[in-house]
Amino acid sequence: MAQVSMTVNGKAVKRSVPDTTLLSEFLREHLRLTGTHVGCDTSQCGACVVHVDGRAVKSCTMLAAGADGASVVTIEGLAKDGALHPMQTAFNDNHGLQCGFCTPGMIMSGVDMVARYKAEGRELTEAAIRHELEGNICRCTGYHNIVKSIQDAAARM
Ligand code: FES
Ligand code: FES
Known part of the structure; x- marks a missing residue:
């Protein structure tokens, strides 16, 4: 067993878990934060x-x-004091x-990419968004509205 302590969404948590527990499993099964989905378990x-120390990470790989x-x-x-994050609002408004x-x-990948491009002073073009989303698969949307959502959020963030 491993003793694990971390801050999750601003709260300190501590659990004793089997050594092989994935971060995704820890969040979903031990903390009941089921908003983090598991679609493949194979990266x-x-x-x-999720974000780990400010960077987007596939929590099934850790x-x-x-x-x-x-x-x-x-x-x-992501939401603060009942107000959605601009990325969440943009996905809602653009049918993402x-x-x-x-x-x-x-959304977690979108927030990371917008923050990263802004910090580096780089323009987050449509092509860049599509490239950045290579690791995120959607079965439904055809991606166009997801890309529009992230572009819209980038202007709001
Ligand atoms: S569940 Fe982690 S990449 Fe699919
Ligand atoms: S909206 Fe992306 S998988 Fe359904």
Whole structure:
């Protein structure tokens, strides 16, 4: 067993878990934060993306013990004081989802890419968004409205 301590959505958490527990499993099964989805468990779909110390990470690719001491943000931690994050609002306004299964991962990846491009002073073009979304798979939308949503959010963030 591993003793794991981290901050999740601003709250300190501590659990004793089997050594092989994935971060995705830790969030969903131990903390009941089921907004982080698991679509493949093989690092391909991106439904499980969360932020670990400010960077987007596929949480099925990381052991919970590997995030010991880290600050983790999940989709549940994006809204502040009842107000949706601009990325969430943009997905809503631009119909950036259909079934919603991929949406938490898309939004967490979107927030990361907008923040990263802004910090680096680079323009987040449509082509760049499409490239950045290579690791996020959507079965429903054809991606066009997801790309529009992230472009819209980039202007609001
Ligand atoms: S569940 Fe992690 S990439 Fe698909
Ligand atoms: S909205 Fe259904 S998988 Fe993306």
